Amino acid sequence: MKSLLKFITCGSVDDGKSTLIGHMLYEAKLLFADQERALELDSRLGSRGGKIDYSLLLDGLIAEREQGITIDVAFRYFTTDHRSFIVADTPGHEEYTRNMAVGASFADLAVILVDAKKGIITQTKRHTRICALMGIKHLVLAVNKMDLVGFDTKIFDEIKEEFSRITTEFQFESIQVIPVSATEGDNITKKSPNTPWYKGLALLPYLESVDVHSNDDVKPFMMPIQRVCRPDHTFRGFQGQIEAGSIAVGDELITLPSREKAKVKRIFVTDQDRNSAHAGQPVTIQLDREVDVSRGCVFTKDNDLQEADSFSATILWMDDSFLTPGKDVLVKVGTKVLPGTVTKINHKIDINTGNTVTADHVVKNEVAKCEISLSDGIVFDTFEKNKSIGGFILIDRVTNMTSACGVIDEALQSTDNADRIDTEITRDVRAQQKGQQPLTLWLTGSVADNSALAKEIEKRLVSRGYHTMLINNSLGESVRQIAGYATLLNNAGLIALVLAGTTNGNDQAIAQEIIGQAFLPIDVAVNSNSIQEAANAAVKIVVKALIQV
Amino acid sequence: MDKLTLDSIDEMTHLDQLEAEAIYIIREVAAESENPVMLYSIGKDSSVMLHLALKAFYPEKPPFSFMHIDTTWKFKEMIEFRDRKAKEFGINMIVHSNQEGIDQGINPFDHGSAYTDIMKTQALKQGLDKYGFTAAFGGGRRDEEKSRAKERIFSFRNKNHAWDPKNQRPEMWKLYNTRINKGESIRVFPISNWTEKDIWQYIRRENIDIVPLYLAKERPVVNRDGQIIMADDERMRLEPGEKIEMMKMRFRTLGCYPLTGGAESDADTLDAIIEETLGAVSSERTTRVIDQEEAGSMERRKREGYF
Numbered sequence: 001m002k003s004l005l006k007f008i009t010c011g012s013v014d015d016g017k018s019t020l021i022g023h024m025l026y027e028a029k030l031l032f033a034d035q036e037r038a039l040e041l042d043s044r045l046g047s048r049g050g051k052i053d054y055s056l057l058l059d060g061l062i063a064e065r066e067q068g069i070t071i072d073v074a075f076r077y078f079t080t081d082h083r084s085f086i087v088a089d090t091p092g093h094e095e096y097t098r099n100m101a102v103g104a105s106f107a108d109l110a111v112i113l114v115d116a117k118k119g120i121i122t123q124t125k126r127h128t129r130i131c132a133l134m135g136i137k138h139l140v141l142a143v144n145k146m147d148l149v150g151f152d153t154k155i156f157d158e159i160k161e162e163f164s165r166i167t168t169e170f171q172f173e174s175i176q177v178i179p180v181s182a183t184e185g186d187n188i189t190k191k192s193p194n195t196p197w198y199k200g201l202a203l204l205p206y207l208e209s210v211d212v213h214s215n216d217d218v219k220p221f222m223m224p225i226q227r228v229c230r231p232d233h234t235f236r237g238f239q240g241q242i243e244a245g246s247i248a249v250g251d252e253l254i255t256l257p258s259r260e261k262a263k264v265k266r267i268f269v270t271d272q273d274r275n276s277a278h279a280g281q282p283v284t285i286q287l288d289r290e291v292d293v294s295r296g297c298v299f300t301k302d303n304d305l306q307e308a309d310s311f312s313a314t315i316l317w318m319d320d321s322f323l324t325p326g327k328d329v330l331v332k333v334g335t336k337v338l339p340g341t342v343t344k345i346n347h348k349i350d351i352n353t354g355n356t357v358t359a360d361h362v363v364k365n366e367v368a369k370c371e372i373s374l375s376d377g378i379v380f381d382t383f384e385k386n387k388s389i390g391g392f393i394l395i396d397r398v399t400n401m402t403s404a405c406g407v408i409d410e411a412l413q414s415t416d417n418a419d420r421i422d423t424e425i426t427r428d429v430r431a432q433q434k435g436q437q438p439l440t441l442w443l444t445g446s447v448a449d450n451s452a453l454a455k456e457i458e459k460r461l462v463s464r465g466y467h468t469m470l471i472n473n474s475l476g477e478s479v480r481q482i483a484g485y486a487t488l489l490n491n492a493g494l495i496a497l498v499l500a501g502t503t504n505g506n507d508q509a510i511a512q513e514i515i516g517q518a519f520l521p522i523d524v525a526v527n528s529n530s531i532q533e534a535a536n537a538a539v540k541i542v543v544k545a546l547i548q549v
Numbered sequence: 550m551d552k553l554t555l556d557s558i559d560e561m562t563h564l565d566q567l568e569a570e571a572i573y574i575i576r577e578v579a580a581e582s583e584n585p586v587m588l589y590s591i592g593k594d595s596s597v598m599l600h601l602a603l604k605a606f607y608p609e610k611p612p613f614s615f616m617h618i619d620t621t622w623k624f625k626e627m628i629e630f631r632d633r634k635a636k637e638f639g640i641n642m643i644v645h646s647n648q649e650g651i652d653q654g655i656n657p658f659d660h661g662s663a664y665t666d667i668m669k670t671q672a673l674k675q676g677l678d679k680y681g682f683t684a685a686f687g688g689g690r691r692d693e694e695k696s697r698a699k700e701r702i703f704s705f706r707n708k709n710h711a712w713d714p715k716n717q718r719p720e721m722w723k724l725y726n727t728r729i730n731k732g733e734s735i736r737v738f739p740i741s742n743w744t745e746k747d748i749w750q751y752i753r754r755e756n757i758d759i760v761p762l763y764l765a766k767e768r769p770v771v772n773r774d775g776q777i778i779m780a781d782d783e784r785m786r787l788e789p790g791e792k793i794e795m796m797k798m799r800f801r802t803l804g805c806y807p808l809t810g811g812a813e814s815d816a817d818t819l820d821a822i823i824e825e826t827l828g829a830v831s832s833e834r835t836t837r838v839i840d841q842e843e844a845g846s847m848e849r850r851k852r853e854g855y856f
């Protein structure tokens with residue numbers, strides 16, 4: 001049977017990635033006839049004067065056709081006589097770095113394109129860095145458009161040399177530099193007569209033969225538990241995919257974090273009873289005794305795995321919102337999901353140059369070194385040693401978006417979360433922790449009339465995940481006092497709802513001065529036929545204000 | 550020290566890797582999602598999905614229900630096959646149809662694309678909402694269509710079941726994010742990375758039972774605008790000049806019989822099908838009538854909630 005190679009292509013917009021893959025599929029006769037016909041038809045209507053536009057095969061989304069660029073990862077599948085391939089074509093723009101990272105996280109090898117006329121550019125360096133961060137070990141640098149530089153060996157050698165300089169800081173296991181022309185087909189499926197000085201294989205034959213086999217199967221046994229299988233009271237098995245090493249019936253293993261020892265009684269590889277199993281296989285393992293193990297625990301034969309409740313990590317931030325210290329997240333490592341907090345941003349790493357940049361916040365598509373603390377201990381390993389329990393994602397607790405991905409660098413010694421936050425605890429930090437902006441809703445009008453409405457508004461805000469506090473001025477305190485209380489609540493990161501009582505314009509001005517930017521007056525008497533409608537209207541105003549703050 | 554048995558140094562074949570990936574995904578959803586369901590369309594991809602679900606949890610039964618969205622225009626043999634399999638494997642098979650659509654007499658002859666929307670898309674939304682499913686497994690593959698090629702394995706849907714291709718969640722390594730807010734749901738495609746060829750090779754390797762319509766046999770058909778449509782029951786309407794003929798033919802995909810084109814074929818064994826697929830000159834979806842509208846039609850339908 002054939003093996004499978006998962007690879008990505010990356011390069012900037014005009015480097016011709018889509019053209020490269022399209023040409024490979026076309027020349028290797030890997031297209032269905034109807035796809036080929038559609039391609040020839042589409043090309044006739046296109047901008048390339050009737051010459052076949054191979055990129056049309058890959059840019060599938062409507063928005064991409066409109067803009068003529070690749071936004072998201074497109075997966076393509078093909079098989080040659082020697083190997084099966086899955087190729088992810090990834091976008092080159094810096095603003096789509098996260099989409100490129102998605103492709104890279106899935107691949108064994110990356111084909112990075114450069115334009116021979118332009119040489120190594122900033123994007124080449126960025127793509128190389130992302131590939132390294134996501135754990136890719138094998139690279140191909142395709143020096144494209146060689147036809148436009150007259151197949152000049154000097155230009156090729158210079159690019160090759162510079163690439164070797166920029167890759168020395170990473171631990172790539174193999175790097176192949178190939179001179180190609182994606183539009184003309186040189187060194188795509190067969191050696192080109194235009195580059196007699198190039199001694200290596202053409203791109204496709206190289207991809208068919210490159211060895212990307214990891215050494216996962218000779219490492220010590222390790223398996224994160226996905227679920228406990230209990231069809232009836234007589235059987236209790238642990239299901240998961242073996243991530244490293246092998247296991248056989250009779251072997252002793254260690255459960256983490258409970259650190260119990262047990263012997264393997266029975267192994268199912270899917271539904272087959274087997275004597276042994278190895279890395280990559282989905283299994284169900286039955287043990288010879290009861291152990292305290294559930295989803296998120298890890299089976300191992302190795303005592304080197306670490307356990308900690310805080311670690312330092314390198315992350316790629318992928319969310320539209322900013323990351324600031326104090327951000328509450330869910331952390332998924334292996335099969336374990338835990339609440340946690342990004343306690344500290346050590347510094348950013350310039351994704352183009354690798355330089356360290358000091359920072360108090362991180363925005364989308366930036367890479368940063370930071371510290372993360374968890375509500376409980378987790379079993380992990382460094383990403384270098386064990387990808388499956390060394391990589392993680394951060395999930396936003398309010399939106400549920402996958403906000404970041406990262407790799408664990410090392411465990412931190414302290415186990416006390418409170419000790420780990422080294423920034424000053426400001427109003428912003430408290431608000432960030434609650435995932436909201438502080439706001440004071442200043443409801444004017446009779447307290448007696450409005451208290452039911454205020455409660456209704458508060459219920460709606462809380463059900464939307466906001467943290468609130470209601471101040472009812474039933475004792476008739478002064479505007480200054482009430483505004484002072486509201487400010488205090490805002491400083492705690494809360495949304496304050498104030499039933500201010502009957503006030504005049506001057507009172508409002510005083511309140512606004514004390515409360516500042518967070519002040520939001522709501523005149524509830526206007527247009528309110530019922531409490532429900534008034535509450536809905538008020539919540540709309542609040543949500544709008546929260547977005548704008 | 551680990552024993553280096555012969556097993557442990559065997560490299561996994563590409564089918565083994567695809568199977569392992571799918572099983573991993575199915576188990577993750579069962580472990581993390583509150584109320585998952587596996588959509589079952591009775592086709593070959595669904596047969597593979599059901600097989601994977603049975604293998605993923607063995608010796609336990611799959612810890613979720615299966616659901617078939619029945620347009621009431623499926624081939625008779627499909628329905629018979631569905632009921633037989635549900636019984637054989639002891640799984641819970643929910644069948645849901647859009648009763649309103651049935652009452653209004655919506656049918657594929659008179660209502661064209663409205664039929665697909667009402668009896669498939671709307672029926673699916675109804676079914677998912679009725680049981681409050683938070684995650685639905687589907688047998689979609691990325692090699693089927695261009696917009697599918699860009700869809701994540703875990704595909705997030707808002708309260709209206711709509712897909713936003715510009716705002717997909719990043720999917721890193723095997724760290725799938727199954728979290729949703731109330732009313733939202735996810736579609737999960739465990740066999741995203743399989744090709745049609747992989748499906749057939751796996752069916753042969755695992756000896757998976759499939760609906761006999763995939764195998765060539767003499768069947769009563771009508772040639773309509775170049776598509777070979779089978780007259781599966783007395784509801785089949787003939788256009789002027791059309792007549793039913795017998796032809797040895799088979800289907801590459803299965804759906805509603807008036808909308809599913811077959812092909813003349815002698816491939817009446819699995820091996821023959823695989824040989825035919827390996828040398829195929831058309832991609833699979835050319836036999837689905839609804840895909841042949843303008844470019845981007847599938848993406849548009851999916852934004853509206855089509856699976």
